[in-house]
Amino acid sequence: MTELTGGSALPQERRVVTAIPGPKSLELQARRTATVAGGVGSVLPVFTTRAGGGVIEDVDGNSLIDFGSGIAVTSVGASAEAVVRRASAQLANFTHTCFMVTPYEGYVEVCEQLAELTPGDHAKKSALFNSGAEAVENAVKIARSYTKRQAVVVFDHGYHGRTNLTMALTAKNMPYKHGFGPFAPEVYRVPVAYGYRWPTGAENCGPEAAAQAIDQITKQVGAENVAAIIIEPVLGEGGFIEPAKGFLPRIAEFAKDNGIVFVADEIQSGFCRTGQWFACEDEGVVPDLITTAKGIAGGMPLAAVTGRAEIMDSAHAGGLGGTYGGNPVACAAALGAIETMRELDLNAKAKRIEEVMKGRLTAMQEKFPVIGDIRGRGAMIAIELVKDPETKAPAPEAAGALAKACHAEGLLVLTCGTYGNVLRFLPPLVIGEDLLNEGLDIIEAAFARL
Ligand SMILES: *Cc1c(COP(=O)(O)O)cnc(C)c1O
Numbered sequence: 461m462t463e464l465t466g467g468s469a470l471p472q473e474r475r476v477v478t479a480i481p482g483p484k485s486l487e488l489q490a491r492r493t494a495t496v497a498g499g500v501g502s503v504l505p506v507f508t509t510r511a512g513g514g515v516i517e518d519v520d521g522n523s524l525i526d527f528g529s530g531i532a533v534t535s536v537g538a539s540a541e542a543v544v545r546r547a548s549a550q551l552a553n554f555t556h557t558c559f560m561v562t563p564y565e566g567y568v569e570v571c572e573q574l575a576e577l578t579p580g581d582h583a584k585k586s587a588l589f590n591s592g593a594e595a596v597e598n599a600v601k602i603a604r605s606y607t608k609r610q611a612v613v614v615f616d617h618g619y620h621g622r623t624n625l626t627m628a629l630t631a632k633n634m635p636y637k638h639g640f641g642p643f644a645p646e647v648y649r650v651p652v653a654y655g656y657r658w659p660t661g662a663e664n665c666g667p668e669a670a671a672q673a674i675d676q677i678t679k680q681v682g683a684e685n686v687a688a689i690i691i692e693p694v695l696g697e698g699g700f701i702e703p704a705k706g707f708l709p710r711i712a713e714f715a716k717d718n719g720i721v722f723v724a725d726e727i728q729s730g731f732c733r734t735g736q737w738f739a740c741e742d743e744g745v746v747p748d749l750i751t752t753a754k755g756i757a758g759g760m761p762l763a764a765v766t767g768r769a770e771i772m773d774s775a776h777a778g779g780l781g782g783t784y785g786g787n788p789v790a791c792a793a794a795l796g797a798i799e800t801m802r803e804l805d806l807n808a809k810a811k812r813i814e815e816v817m818k819g820r821l822t823a824m825q826e827k828f829p830v831i832g833d834i835r836g837r838g839a840m841i842a843i844e845l846v847k848d849p850e851t852k853a854p855a856p857e858a859a860g861a862l863a864k865a866c867h868a869e870g871l872l873v874l875t876c877g878t879y880g881n882v883l884r885f886l887p888p889l890v891i892g893e894d895l896l897n898e899g900l901d902i903i904e905a906a907f908a909r910l
Contacts, residue, residue: 470512470539472892475523476870481506482520501635503528503874504867511538514891516872525871525899527885532696532728532840535755535797535806537890542796542803543758550792557788559588560781566791573798574766577737580746583769588762588786592727592753593621595763596690598780599749600625602765603688603721606774611681613689613720615652615673617698617878620690620725629690631698632878650676652695653707656833656844657852666706674714683718688749693739696728699877700842700884702835705743712745721771723749727763728840731755732801732889735810735838742837758797762790806889810838813896817841817885820900828907830858842884844877854879858910865906871899 481489481504489505506524510517511534516524529535536543550566559567571586578584587602589595600612612629614620620629622636628643630636637643653669655662677683693708695701715722724747729739733755740747749767756762765772800806814837821843825831832846845862847853859881866873876884883903887896 470510470515470517471523472513472515472895473523474515474525474870474895474898475521477522478520480504480522480524480868480870482518482522484519488519503863504872512540513537514888514895522870525895525902526891527871527873527887527899529755529886529888530759531754531874532733532886533754534759535732535839535889536758536800536804537888538759540758540796540800540890542799543760543793544796546792546796546799547760547789550789553788555787555789556784558783559786560783564788564791566788566795567786570762570764570786570791570794571766573795574752574764577798578750578766579738579741582746584766585769585772586764586766587772587780588764588791589753589782590761590763590784590787590790591621592725592751592763593623593626594782594785595727595751595753595765596620596629596723596725597623597625599690599721599723599725599751599765599767600688601780602749602767602771602775603723605776605779606771607687607719607721609685609687610646611648611686612646613648613650613677613681613686615650615691615695617652617654617695617701618649618690618692618725619695619697620692648677648681652691652701653704654701655704656701656835658704662704665704667710669704670707670710670714673711677714683714683720686718686720688721688723689715690723690725692725692727692729693742693745694729694734694837694840696840697876699844699879699882700836700840702837708740708745709743712747715748721748723747723751725751727751727753731797732806732810733838733840733886734836735807735814737807739837756797757790757794758800760787760790760793762786762794801889804890807838809889810840812893813839813887813889813891814841816893816896817900820897820904824904824907828910830855830907830910836884839885839887839889842876842882845881845883854881856880859883861910862903862906865909866902869902869906871902873903
């Protein structure tokens with residue numbers, strides 16, 4: 461058990477002993493409402509006491525099965541042994557010096573690991589930051605500095621963060637952008653290969669969508685004006701859309717032919733989540749720059765931009781950084797998380813989760829026509845719900861109702877998608893197979909009752 465759950469001491473079981481949320485959570489929720497800004501939401505207002513392996517324990521003594529990993533963060537579990545050990549040791553030595561004032565080895569070691577693990581055998585360098593949005597912003601700074609160009613191309617359904625520049629890069633208005641403009645200029649959005657909704661069908665989608673995207677870039681922006689093309693190799697918040705085959709390699713080739721920096725935003729899809737270290741490996745795409753965060757440090761805030769040394773070095777000395785970027789405790793946690801990923805072979809675990817989930821979900825789809833599409837890779841799996849499999853009209857109410865039903869039974873699931881009609885499953889990669897199946901039983905029962 462200890463090994464399977466990455467060292468979590470928590471009993472790996474679902475336990476529902478009160479209504480969810482229970483009375484103590486409701487009390488805390490009242491205090492929260494009085495003092496926490498209303499714009500900061502929570503999927504499920506159940507207040508956490510401990511979490512680890514595949515479960516989250518709350519103040520009322522409930523133990524929930526975790527199919528969210530704090531949005532694809534705690535892939536190694538929320539209290540993985542190596543993360544706790546290394547971060548605790550670092551915490552006792554020093555919490556901070558600021559790498560820009562006096563450096564420390566942990567930062568360098570994380571950059572060495574990133575150079576080794578990311579695709580491509582070219583010379584690589586990295587810079588570390590605190591959040592995914594900050595990494596994406598810095599990728600844009602670096603690409604502009606290298607190319608001496610300004611335009612940035614992003615895609616329909618893309619998500620890249622909530623800071624001003626990354627709001628501009630993000631596709632969806634509500635809730636991410638609404639009322640928060642004006643947004644940064646020189647950002648252009650083009651079509652992505654969304655196979656399930658492509659008018660001429662999924663088979664034609666990859667090459668057709670790539671041709672449309674490239675046509676728009678050349679006609680509306682001018683390839684020679686583009687500093688960077690930024691894409692998530694599997695789109696996260698936009699609905700776990702895997703760009704149809706051929707799309708990513710074609711866009712990467714176009715970028716290369718035109719001196720454009722190709723940036724893979726692997727903040728959600730990276731670090732074993734899809735059954736590979738990085739999702740872009742699936743079609744052999746080697747990005748110029750890659751942004752990482754979420755799964756990198758077992759729950760501690762850390763983010764990185766990694767890429768070709770000559771691009772990374774193009775920013776002038778002192779041009780990149782930040783007070784906390786690459787915090788020593790977060791770096792120690794990252795080294796513990798990466799150690800856990802290697803030792804427990806979490807890529808293999810993610811592939812096994814895919815096998816179990818897709819098997820069960822495919823059987824459900826035969827019974828429940830509301831399940832329009834099953835997609836994703838590894839432990840990044842989603843189902844898109846529709847009112848009718850022919851028209852594919854989105855069914856966000858069904859997704860909301862299903863999530864609610866799962867929560868009441870002690871299974872934490874998340875929704876996503878441009879139309880709000882996608883249920884996404886992001887269990888910690890260390891979840892036990894019994895819990896995984898119990899979670900899927902709950903989903904199946906919820907569909908039966910819908
Ligand atoms: C979550 C996410 C971000 C933003 O990361 P934060 O740490 O929330 O700033 C950027 N890109 C992708 C693909 C993400 O999933």
